[in-house]
Amino acid sequence: MARKITYQQAINEALDQEMSRDPSVIVMGEDVAGGAGAPGDDDAWGGVLGVTKGLYAKHPGRVLDTPISESGYVGAAVGAACNGLRPVAELMFIDFMGVCFDQIFNQAAKFRYMFGGKAKTPVVIRAMYGAGFRAAAQHSQCLYNIFTHIPGLKVVIPSNPYDAKGLLIQSIRDNDPVIFLEHKALYTMEGDVPEESYVVPFGEAAVVQEGDDVTIVAMGRMVNYAKDAAASLRKRGIQCEIIDPRTTSPLDTDTILESVERTGRLVVVDESHPRCSMASDISGFIAQEAFGALKAPIQMVTAPHVPVPFAASLEELYIPSPARIEEAVMKVKEYR
Amino acid sequence: MSSPLTREGLLQAYRTMRTIRDFEERVHVDFATGEIPGFVHLYAGEEASATGICMHLNRDDYIASTHRGHGHCIAKGVDPVGMMAEIWGKRTGTCKGKGGSMHIADLEVGMLGANGIVGGGGPLICGTALASKLRGTNNVGICFFGDGASNQGTIFEAMNLATVWKLPVIFVAENNGYAEATSSNFSVAVENIADRAGAFGMPGVIVDGFDFFAVHEAAGEAIRRAREGHGPTLLEVKLSRYYGHFEGDQQTYRAPGEVQKLRDTKDCLMQFAKRVTSRGELSMADIEAIDREVKTMIDDSVVQAKAAPLPLPEDLMTDVYVSY
Ligand SMILES: Cc1ncc(C[n+]2csc(CCOP(=O)(O)OP(=O)(O)O)c2C)c(N)n1
Numbered sequence: 001m002a003r004k005i006t007y008q009q010a011i012n013e014a015l016d017q018e019m020s021r022d023p024s025v026i027v028m029g030e031d032v033a034g035g036a037g038a039p040g041d042d043d044a045w046g047g048v049l050g051v052t053k054g055l056y057a058k059h060p061g062r063v064l065d066t067p068i069s070e071s072g073y074v075g076a077a078v079g080a081a082c083n084g085l086r087p088v089a090e091l092m093f094i095d096f097m098g099v100c101f102d103q104i105f106n107q108a109a110k111f112r113y114m115f116g117g118k119a120k121t122p123v124v125i126r127a128m129y130g131a132g133f134r135a136a137a138q139h140s141q142c143l144y145n146i147f148t149h150i151p152g153l154k155v156v157i158p159s160n161p162y163d164a165k166g167l168l169i170q171s172i173r174d175n176d177p178v179i180f181l182e183h184k185a186l187y188t189m190e191g192d193v194p195e196e197s198y199v200v201p202f203g204e205a206a207v208v209q210e211g212d213d214v215t216i217v218a219m220g221r222m223v224n225y226a227k228d229a230a231a232s233l234r235k236r237g238i239q240c241e242i243i244d245p246r247t248t249s250p251l252d253t254d255t256i257l258e259s260v261e262r263t264g265r266l267v268v269v270d271e272s273h274p275r276c277s278m279a280s281d282i283s284g285f286i287a288q289e290a291f292g293a294l295k296a297p298i299q300m301v302t303a304p305h306v307p308v309p310f311a312a313s314l315e316e317l318y319i320p321s322p323a324r325i326e327e328a329v330m331k332v333k334e335y336r
Numbered sequence: 337m338s339s340p341l342t343r344e345g346l347l348q349a350y351r352t353m354r355t356i357r358d359f360e361e362r363v364h365v366d367f368a369t370g371e372i373p374g375f376v377h378l379y380a381g382e383e384a385s386a387t388g389i390c391m392h393l394n395r396d397d398y399i400a401s402t403h404r405g406h407g408h409c410i411a412k413g414v415d416p417v418g419m420m421a422e423i424w425g426k427r428t429g430t431c432k433g434k435g436g437s438m439h440i441a442d443l444e445v446g447m448l449g450a451n452g453i454v455g456g457g458g459p460l461i462c463g464t465a466l467a468s469k470l471r472g473t474n475n476v477g478i479c480f481f482g483d484g485a486s487n488q489g490t491i492f493e494a495m496n497l498a499t500v501w502k503l504p505v506i507f508v509a510e511n512n513g514y515a516e517a518t519s520s521n522f523s524v525a526v527e528n529i530a531d532r533a534g535a536f537g538m539p540g541v542i543v544d545g546f547d548f549f550a551v552h553e554a555a556g557e558a559i560r561r562a563r564e565g566h567g568p569t570l571l572e573v574k575l576s577r578y579y580g581h582f583e584g585d586q587q588t589y590r591a592p593g594e595v596q597k598l599r600d601t602k603d604c605l606m607q608f609a610k611r612v613t614s615r616g617e618l619s620m621a622d623i624e625a626i627d628r629e630v631k632t633m634i635d636d637s638v639v640q641a642k643a644a645p646l647p648l649p650e651d652l653m654t655d656v657y658v659s660y
């Protein structure tokens with residue numbers, strides 16, 4: 001039965017249900033319980049924002065606090081995955097991937113292929129991403145583009161509570177390394193989520209709303225912004241189709257292609273920097289595969305090519321806004 | 337043993353510690369009203385460490401700091417007025433409002449930056465020290481890091497590198513007992529962080545971080561060694577943070593009354609004032625004059641920060657090598 005819960009609760013529930021179903025699932029990370037060795041509560045934090053709260057008591061011995069050693073524990077999660085566990089390692093802020101990237105992209109990502117198909121590496125690396133918290137340049141990046149670039153990794157960026165739960169369960173059951181990215185601004189978002197366990201398959205985009213005039217591909221937090229822009233555009237008589245890829249690797253190109261062939265106009269909205277981004281990737285794909293169908297140049301709505309600034313006045317300018325999406329849609333719509 | 341510091345030195349030490357304390361307590365108050373954006377990690381309680389160490393430094397010596405960096409900045413001579421404006425996200429801030437609390441830096445005074453990445457500073461300070469060494473100056477580099485950061489690979493690599501290259505670096509492990517909610521009893525595999533020094537071929541020294549004079553003396557020795565070309569030292573300063581990991585932390589992992597007891601019995605400012613006045617090195621009037629002067633300065637820094645302009649829209653696209 002579905003009831004309304006938050007994105008954060010949906011993630012917690014997915015972890016809880018998978019840990020109950022499969023004893024090989026473990027959770028590790030800095031302060032995922034919070035309080036190891038301290039005089040007060042053993043599970044004082046449950047993650048910096050409380051996303052893993054309660055799992056420590058429900059699954060004794062399977063929620064492991066780690067020292068601040070990302071290379072060490074992320075690599076250990078990869079090794080444990082090679083030896084029969086299904087670890088979910090939390091990296092807290094995705095920006096910290098810089099510390100342990102070798103274990104992810106030279107190790108985990110390569111094993112299955114490089115070992116001639118003999119290895120499987122069912123590890124999930126969870127982290128929060130995204131701007132909007134005045135957390136500045138080292139705690140606000142998106143970075144999903146970087147993971148998407150690397151063969152062997154699967155990359156998941158849920159935009160709502162329903163997808164968060166179903167995609168996380170799929171991530172844990174998947175036999176490849178999965179980067180599971182949670183937008184910090186979405187943790188409090190509420191939505192209908194079934195109580196029972198279910199999966200959302202990888203590589204299947206969601207058509208968030210249908211429309212025949214312009215295709216908007218948006219991901220993560222930007223899906224909501226695209227919806228806001230589309231609602232306003234509807235009043236101006238423009239019908240937008242919004243596609244949320246949900247996973248950037250694998251990417252459901254069929255759904256995007258089919259839509260653009262119908263609308264002939266494409267806007268891609270990506271919260272990350274424009275160079276080598278999902279925006280440029282999807283734009284390039286469509287330019288190559290659907291050139292004949294395009295009635296206007298593709299528009300990319302992205303953050304600028306600058307680090308995330310601290311001051312609120314600058315960060316608000318940095319993040320793509322519904323107004324900028326609307327502007328881009330008008331540009332492709334009015335193009336002659 | 338009589339204090340090796342002059343009257344001027346004692347006044348400066350107290351003024352620096354008082355400035356850090358008042359700065360942090362004021363940020364604590366203003367953060368609670370919701371006016372200060374982002375993540376803020378306060379250094380209150382740890383003042384003797386930054387002060388006792390940085391008093392030995394010149395402008396040309398470098399320090400690398402952490403997310404808990406306000407105290408290091410003040411002790412190294414960064415202007416608290418600019419810092420306050422930075423924390424408030426204003427254009428007049430040390431970093432034009434682009435960095436915030438976690439990224440205050442001022443290369444002009446040898447402050448290589450607070451750091452949002454735990455353990456980020458170790459390798460960087462090896463680099464400033466290498467540059468000093470190759471240029472033939474006797475400048476040193478100080479890497480401040482926490483007990484949590486002490487478990488980071490970058491710190492291990494930096495300590496090994498510093499010995500291999502015989503660099504003038506002092507690794508200062510500020511052990512406040514916690515990394516976020518995790519106790520150092522759990523996260524550090526040995527009894528003391530300083531016990532690891534031997535494995536990296538350098539001396540390891542443990543010092544009471546509530547005692548300014550102990551820190552000052554131990555740091556003086558380590559810095560002298562480094563300046564004379566004898567290589568790095570690992571200095572472990574045992575202390576405590578008075579506030580949560582960040583502002584907003586409920587701290588249920590701590591023992592009840594833990595902080596109050598330390599404030600009442602070991603506080604570094606209290607101990608300092610007691611010692612210098614009981615020995616007649618400074619008078620209560622000296623202490624109170626500094627208290628007043630600092631309070632005025634901090635109040636004024638907030639007034640200025642509040643009144644200061646926000647960054648301008650065009651600031652978004654500057655200070656980066658390409659706009660696209
Ligand atoms: C690479 C990295 N991992 C994790 C974090 C999140 N984090 C910020 S501060 C902190 C605890 C640091 O503890 P410690 O080094 O003891 O310094 P303290 O906060 O006690 O001053 C953690 C885990 C981070 N900022 N960077």
Ligand SMILES: [Mg+2]
Pocket residue numbers: 482483484510511512513514515516
């Ligand atoms: Mg600490």
